[in-house]
Amino acid sequence: MSVSPVKRQKMESALDQLKHHTTVVADTGDFNAIDEYKPLDATTNPSLILAAAQMPAYQKLVDDAVAYGKKLGGSEEEQIKNASDKLFVLFGAEILKRIPGRVSTEVDARLSFDKEGMIQRARRLIDLYKEVGVGKDRILIKLSSTWEGIQAGRVLEAEYGIHCNMTLLFSFAQAVACAEAGVTLISPFVGRILDWYVANGDKKTYEPSEDPGVKSVTKIYNYYKKFGYKTIVMGASFRNTGQIKALTGCDYLTISPKLLAELSKEHIKLTPTLSVKEAQACDLEKIHLDEKAFRWHHNEDQMAVEKLSDGIRRFAADAVKLERMLK
Numbered sequence: 001m002s003v004s005p006v007k008r009q010k011m012e013s014a015l016d017q018l019k020h021h022t023t024v025v026a027d028t029g030d031f032n033a034i035d036e037y038k039p040l041d042a043t044t045n046p047s048l049i050l051a052a053a054q055m056p057a058y059q060k061l062v063d064d065a066v067a068y069g070k071k072l073g074g075s076e077e078e079q080i081k082n083a084s085d086k087l088f089v090l091f092g093a094e095i096l097k098r099i100p101g102r103v104s105t106e107v108d109a110r111l112s113f114d115k116e117g118m119i120q121r122a123r124r125l126i127d128l129y130k131e132v133g134v135g136k137d138r139i140l141i142k143l144s145s146t147w148e149g150i151q152a153g154r155v156l157e158a159e160y161g162i163h164c165n166m167t168l169l170f171s172f173a174q175a176v177a178c179a180e181a182g183v184t185l186i187s188p189f190v191g192r193i194l195d196w197y198v199a200n201g202d203k204k205t206y207e208p209s210e211d212p213g214v215k216s217v218t219k220i221y222n223y224y225k226k227f228g229y230k231t232i233v234m235g236a237s238f239r240n241t242g243q244i245k246a247l248t249g250c251d252y253l254t255i256s257p258k259l260l261a262e263l264s265k266e267h268i269k270l271t272p273t274l275s276v277k278e279a280q281a282c283d284l285e286k287i288h289l290d291e292k293a294f295r296w297h298h299n300e301d302q303m304a305v306e307k308l309s310d311g312i313r314r315f316a317a318d319a320v321k322l323e324r325m326l327k
Contacts, residue, residue: 014241015263017270018248025234025254026099029091030055033257034098037264041101043165043187043236043254045142046109046318049091053325061090066326076327083326084108084319085121089128096138104165105129106142109315118143118152126162140165140185144312145174147294154181165234168311171304173297175220177289178231185232187254188217190247191239192311196303208246209273212303213237218274221250225279227286241266249274 015037018024026039029052034042053062069083092103105125111117122141129139141156143149145166153164163184169175170189178186190213197212198204208214217235224233234252238244241262244253249272255263289297298304 011267011269013264014245014266014268014270015260018244018253018263021249021270021272022247023101023252024260025101025252026260027236027254027256028052029095030257031057031094031098033260034095037257037260039099039101039255039260041103041140041252041254042095042099043104043140043142044088044091044095045106045167046315046322049088050318050322050325052091053087053322058091061087061094062326065090069326080323080326084323085125085128087322087326089125089132092129092139093132093134096134102138102140102163104140104142106167106315107144108319109144109312110319112144112146112312113148115148115152115155118149119155122152122156122162122164123160126160136162139163142167142187144315145169145178145186145308146312147177147291150174150177150181150183153178153183157182157184167236168308168315170216170307171298171301172216172219172223173289173294173301174304174308175223176287177294179224179227179229180289183231185234185252186220187234187236188213188220189237189307189311190214190217190235190243191237192307193303194239194243196307200303208242211243211246214243214246217247217250219284221274222279222282223284225276226282226284245270246273248272 024039025041026034027043029044029048052058065083065087068086069079072082088105092105095103107118107121126136140163142165143153145168156162156164166178166183166186169186193213221233232251235247235250236254248270
């Protein structure tokens with residue numbers, strides 16, 4: 001059924017409708033995109049910061065970070081590490097001037113299997129934010145959803161009141177462990193799950209409702225709501241607007257500027273596909289995972305094992321590129 005031009009003008013865009021049912025988060029380090037789409041929150045990662053840091057518009061932030069690293073002194077390696085942390089915080093602080101909510105800042109992916117290292121780095125980032133006048137209530141610290149990362153999140157939340165966003169999440173086991181650790185938010189990756197199934201299976205296209213990434217997030221959302229977990233589910237890494245629309249009603253969705261633009265131009269009626277009421281009626285059993293059970297269940301999911309290690313390597317590689325640029 002086609003919509004008349006007059007009606008289309010009156011109908012809200014898909015993006016505006018989505019905002020009624022789901023908290024929209026901008027997945028970018030580009031301030032202009034944040035100004036344009038007015039999300040509540042924003043997320044960054046080493047790849048996004050690397051891309052933004054190479055734009056002439058942000059050269060001053062890079063210069064300030066380098067000056068900070070030099071000022072603290074120490075070995076060249078220490079100066080670069082301090083400059084890199086400072087750059088993440090400077091970007092985060094600028095983003096926070098443009099949004100009412102929180103910004104996610106990532107701990108170095110090279111610490112993904114070092115629980116204590118992640119805790120120390122997270123606390124350091126919070127201290128750096130404090131130095132520029134930003135309180136920890138406006139920050140989400142991003143940690144890899146390894147067993148060590150999840151336990152670091154548990155400690156940061158319980159002992160230091162530092163809110164965590166668990167990233168690179170691909171398996172149901174990771175989601176269960178995060179809920180049990182009491183972290184603030186998880187970022188299950190939709191697009192990267194689809195990528196894996198397309199690359200490793202016979203099927204090359206999926207309807208949004210049958211998309212393996214969409215199904216993964218739907219199951220996690222239903223499990224959390226059925227058993228009353230407070231952890232926020234934020235679908236991430238989208239490849240198309242169909243995936244986003246199929247997760248309308250999810251707590252949060254973090255979306256790239258390109259897909260935000262597409263949604264803002266679409267004028268179709270959006271209806272929520274996820275709801276607490278339906279989740280509570282789902283046929284799911286509650287499970288508990290200690291370290292051994294977590295490692296076994298996660299290991300049983302080939303896609304999740306491959307995508308987690310691949311994601312850590314990619315973020316680590318971009319962190320190295322960023323350090324080279326600062327050097």
